[in-house]
Amino acid sequence: MTSDGxxxxxxxxxxxxxxxxxxFNGIGYAVLMATPxxxxxxxxxxxxxxxxIDAATDILDTAIETISAGWIVRVALAPRAAHRIYDRVRHRTSDSACGLCGVESLEQALRPLPRVPPWTGDPAAMFTAAAALAAQQPLGRATRAVHGAARCAPDGTILAVREDVGRHNAFDKLIGAMLRTGEEWNGGFALLSSRCSYELVEKAALSGCPMLATISAPTDLAVRRAREAGLTLHVVVRADALLSAQ
Structure with missing residues (x-):
């Protein structure tokens, strides 16, 4: 509707x-609401x-099945990684057993993060990437309802983009694509069209990303977790603004 009615x-x-x-190995682990x-x-x-998993080789096989309710992805983990799924399931089962389990759950939620390489790039690269991101999001342009996660070269050139209704899913897709193809960050950075939550910081650190840039603001926990990992964090990346959240 226009201003004149x-x-x-x-x-x-x-x-x-x-x-x-x-x-994973026949055990239902999670249900995500995602763009298929x-x-x-x-x-x-x-x-x-x-x-x-630690690497793509920890996954031996996958199968995707479409059912009336949605999608199922079945994963076979290598023996060296299989114990992790059983350990996590056992932990989840015991979460409600007693009050002390809550302490263990909190420790599991904020496990130590690996240190990432220092980022030595030019902050101007973030503006280059941010200006080009919308053109690399066909689903975003069509719907105005999905998030984008971009892998950027040190000069801000966008190398790959993944989209999803969930910001976490979009970043998982980008990181997963890198795992499957053997790509590395190589001094580049990630740009996300969302606010910066601590989960996104953790995903960046676990993938070895040296710098994370987001369009919107971070949470305080995201900033603290970035400091723990040595992750360079830039937020509110817009044409007229840039905040360092270190």
Whole structure:
């Protein structure tokens, strides 16, 4: 509707959001609400973020099945990583057993992060990437309802983008794509079209990303976790603003 009261009908494409169940070695581990594209990338990135795997070779096989309720991704973990899924499931089962389990749960939620390499790039590269991100998001342009995660070269050139209705899923897809193809950050950085939560910081650190840039503001825990990992964190990356959250 315009300011003078005129109205016209506009048809919009809606973003798809469906349940995606992830099974590891026959054990149902998580159900994500996600955009059903790049599901193998999502699975690999999620597994790394959950610390179920350390590398792509820890996954021996995958199968994707479509059912009436959504999607199922079945994963076979290598023996060297299989114990992790059983340990995590046992931990989840004991969470409600007693009050002391709550202490253990908090410790599991904020496990130590690896240190990442220092980022020595030019902050101007973030403006280059931010200006180009929308053009690299076909689903975002069509729906205005999904997040984008971009892998950027040191000069800000966008090398790869993944999209999803969930900001965590989009970053998992990007990291998973890198795992599957053997790509590394090589002094580049990640740019996310979202606010910066601590989970995104942890995903960046676990993938070895030296710098994370986000369009919106961070939480205090995100800043603290970035400091623990030595992760360079820039937020509110816009044409007229840039904040360092170190």
């Amino acid at each position: 005129d109205a016209s009908r506009v048809d919009r494409v809606l973003a798809t959001e469906v349940p995606v169940a992830l099974e 594209a790049d599901l193998l990338d999502l699975t690999y990135g999620f597994a790394l973020g959950e610390r179920l």
